[in-house]
Amino acid sequence: MISKEEALGLIRRTTKYSHALLTSLMMRRLAEMFGEDEERWEIVGLLHDLDYDQVKDEDMTKHGIVAAEALKRKLTEDQLYAIRSHDYRSGFKPKSCLDKALIISDSLAVLIEEVKAQNLEDIETAITRISAKRTWLRKNLGMCDEIGINIDQLLKISRETLNLYFGNRYLALLLGERGFVSSVLIRNEAGRILVFESLDGFAALPGGSSEFGETPEGTAIRESLEETGLRINIERAVAFYNLIVFNKDGTEKCTFSHYLFLASTTDTNPQPNAEWKNSKVECRRITLSDLRHYKNVWPPTEVVRNKVSEGNLDLGEMGELEYHMQ
Numbered sequence: 001m002i003s004k005e006e007a008l009g010l011i012r013r014t015t016k017y018s019h020a021l022l023t024s025l026m027m028r029r030l031a032e033m034f035g036e037d038e039e040r041w042e043i044v045g046l047l048h049d050l051d052y053d054q055v056k057d058e059d060m061t062k063h064g065i066v067a068a069e070a071l072k073r074k075l076t077e078d079q080l081y082a083i084r085s086h087d088y089r090s091g092f093k094p095k096s097c098l099d100k101a102l103i104i105s106d107s108l109a110v111l112i113e114e115v116k117a118q119n120l121e122d123i124e125t126a127i128t129r130i131s132a133k134r135t136w137l138r139k140n141l142g143m144c145d146e147i148g149i150n151i152d153q154l155l156k157i158s159r160e161t162l163n164l165y166f167g168n169r170y171l172a173l174l175l176g177e178r179g180f181v182s183s184v185l186i187r188n189e190a191g192r193i194l195v196f197e198s199l200d201g202f203a204a205l206p207g208g209s210s211e212f213g214e215t216p217e218g219t220a221i222r223e224s225l226e227e228t229g230l231r232i233n234i235e236r237a238v239a240f241y242n243l244i245v246f247n248k249d250g251t252e253k254c255t256f257s258h259y260l261f262l263a264s265t266t267d268t269n270p271q272p273n274a275e276w277k278n279s280k281v282e283c284r285r286i287t288l289s290d291l292r293h294y295k296n297v298w299p300p301t302e303v304v305r306n307k308v309s310e311g312n313l314d315l316g317e318m319g320e321l322e323y324h325m326q
C-alpha cells in the first residue's frame with residue numbers, strides 16, 4: 001500500500017493540497033471513531049481529489065474515476081471505490097461507511113475553507129446557513145445519519161480537526177515543508193526540572209524536531225523518552241513562537257516554530273541517551289529560577305527563559321523571537 005508520505009508527494013503539486021490535508025485530518029478522526037484503520041482512511045482523504053486539476057475544466061463526470069484509475073495499483077478496491085463515489089457527478093453511489101465518511105469529510109472541508117472558519121462557532125453557523133442554500137451540501141452532511149453520527153459528534157470532529165489545523169499549525173507546517181521543535185520543562189515531584197548542563201555554562205532542555213505527522217505534544221513526549229528515558233505527562237503549552245536563530249557572526253542559521261511544554265513525570269531516574277551521555281554534559285535537576293544562571297538555554301530565547309525562571313508558565317503565542325548563538 002502507498003505510504004502517507006507518498007500520498008502527500010502526489011497531492012502536493014495540485015491546487016487541492018490544503019483541502020486534501022483538511023479532509024485527511026477529518027478522515028483520520030472518523031476512522032478512529034469507527035475503529036477503522038486510520039492511515040488507510042487518511043490516505044483516501046489525501047488522494048480523493050488527485051484528478052481535480054485535470055478534469056475540472058473538461059468533464060466533472062470523470063472526477064474521482066480518473067484518480068482511481070491512476071491509483072489502481074497503490075490503493076485497495078474499497079479505497080478506490082470511495083474516491084470514485086465521493087462526487088455524485090461520477091454516477092457511482094456511495095455504499096460503505098468509508099465512502100460516506102469521505103463525502104462528509106470532503107463537504108466539511110469545503111465548508112470550513114469557504115467560510116475560512118477558525119472556530120467552532122464559524123462552522124456551526126456555516127452548517128446552518130450555507131447548507132440551507134445548497135442542497136448538495138445538505139444532502140452530503142445528511143449522510144451522517146446513515147453512518148450513525150449525530151450533529152454533536154460531527155461538531156466535535158470539526159473542532160478537533162480545526163485544533164489540529166490551526167492550533168498546532170499542522171497545515172502551515174506541512175505546507176511550509178518545515179518541521180517544528182518541541183522542548184520540555186520536565187518537572188519531577190520535588191518541583192525540579194531537568195536540564196542538560198554543559199561544562200562551559202550552557203544548558204539545553206530535552207526536546208527535538210518533529211517527525212512527520214506528529215503533533216507538538218507527540219514530539220515532546222517522544223523526544224523526552226528518547227533523550228532522558230522519562231515518561232512524561234504534558235501539563236500545558238508554556239509558549240509558542242517562531243524562532244530565528246543567528247550564528248555568532250550574525251548570519252541567519254535557521255528558523256523553526258518552537259513549542260515549549262511543561263510536563264510532569266513520576267519516573268525518578270533519567271537515563272540520558274548517547275547524544276547527551278558524554279563527559280562535557282551533565283544531566284541535572286534544577287529549580288525554574290536556576291535557569292537564569294546559564295549563559296544560554298537551548299532553545300528557549302532569553303526572553304522566554306527569563307519569564308519562565310520567574311515562574312511565568314503561561315506565555316502563550318509570542319510571535320517571532322530571535323536566538324543569538326554565543
Ligand SMILES: [Fe+2]
Nearest residue numbers: 048049086087
Ligand atoms: Fe472532489
Ligand SMILES: [Fe+2]
Nearest residue numbers: 019048049106
Ligand atoms: Fe474534495
